[in-house]
Amino acid sequence: MEIYLHNSLTGKLSHVTPLDGKVIRMYSCGPTVYNYAHIGNMRSFLFADLLQRVLRVVGNFKVLWVMNITNIDDKTIRDSAFGSNEWKEEMGEQSNDPLENLLKFTSFYEQKFLEDITKLKINLKHFYRIPKATDFILQIQDTIQKIYKNGLAYYSAGSVYFNVSEWRKKDIYGKLFKIDFENFRSGERIESDQYEKEQAADFALWKSRKPGEPYWEFELDGQRCDGRPGWHIECSVMEKEILGLPFDIHTGGIDLKFPHHEDEIAQSKAAYGIDPTAVWCHNEFLEVEGQKMSKSLGNFFTLRDLEKKGIDPVDIRYAMLSAHYGSVYNFTFNGINAARKARLRIQDFIYSLFDEETEGPDKIDVDALRNNVFTELANDLHTPKALAHIFTFVNNINPKTIKLSSKKKLKSFFVELNKIFEVWTLDQKPEEKLTIPEHILKLAEERFHLKKEKKFELADKLRKEIYDAGFVIKDTKDNYEINRIE
């Protein structure tokens, strides 16, 4: 099926088709690993995951998916510095080598990050590469040399900056974000600049070495500028080295539109003369209870925080996938609860498909259903509409009356659908292995007899007793079930 995506470059839908005629090459801005990722980060990664899955399953494409890890920036340097309060025992001993500390620190959080996204059912096998900035220092330096030689960068006090005003003579700066240069960075903000930039809009390609910080040797045009890479250049280089330019799709949070992605475009064109990607996709932000997530408001959650509150990561996945990536998602506990129930409703339907004992006369047009659902997904990942089709279908059919042949087709449809959503179990309903203590079983049996004899008061008393012990009884037509209280 043809896939269309909202392209931030044009503001319109773009038809996705592999530039090289074979595979879709996709780059996603990944995390800066200086702490546990929060659920806002998670939304971005879940969006990228959804996109690559839709490309594979609905678009039938091969996908090379790359997500970078930013392991060197102000925050990772700050928090890994010798004597930092952010250092944890599990990271090992701190040494007097700043680079070693940085790598220990960031690999700790990288590992935690990978664990977290795995819980959200992002499959690490789907990545082609998960590159780290520090593994590309030489290539970064090489790219900076190129930009410099092209007259679009300058040296200043040990750092190297991209020259935006020079660049604007050659090309547009502001492809993703319309900039009013007259009003760019108004008033008081300019004075916060710590670096010797020629102009406020210029950004660092390379930052000079500071005492106690990790650095790499670098010489530019005869001038020593030992230091470390700027943030924007990392992505430009990794995507070029791994995917080649231009590639097909670049994803990221909407906050990265400017300056990060704008600068990526400028750098790639300035160094190689190539626009990095055909389609830019940005996901909107996440709010918590209608407010921006922030530590001061006390609504800042990592995945780990939510797990401690008893929330299943799969429900977070479902909740986030059920909203459109282009709109602000309001995370609420109420909403997660609703999402869970909605998810389980479909799960129950799927379980019923595995009941091959009962069969009815109803034939299902599974192809039509599949077509409806996939058409919505192909149209800019419209998951809310896709799920609405599923619910309408599920609500209008009694699984007991479906013909066996249709059940089988439905099953394979849900298998396919789950390759995208991955929030359901495609299997028989698991037999609940209950370890119910003997005395509870006895009590339950006793209660059942009392009930049959219509001694309800006594029966209820026993039920209360069983309930207090942690079990709940549900009467069925001629029998009863015991379950552990959840």
Next chain:
RNA sequence: GGUGCCUUGGCCGAGUGGUUAGGCAGAGGUCUGCAAAACCUCCUACAUUGGUUCGAAUCCGAUAGGCACCUCCA
């Protein structure tokens, strides 16, 4: 100050000029000693305001409110 986005029923969330999105919650019903579960039915909105139109949640203008980016925050 600049740029862009948003405002839909109790809550979440679709809608891209003319027909019920969907979910959760709630109400009624079937079932049931009661309860639970399951199933059926129901609830029907579009920030305010002016305009365009035979017709607007949907297009245009204004107002109010919210959000984001311009500050290496996904």
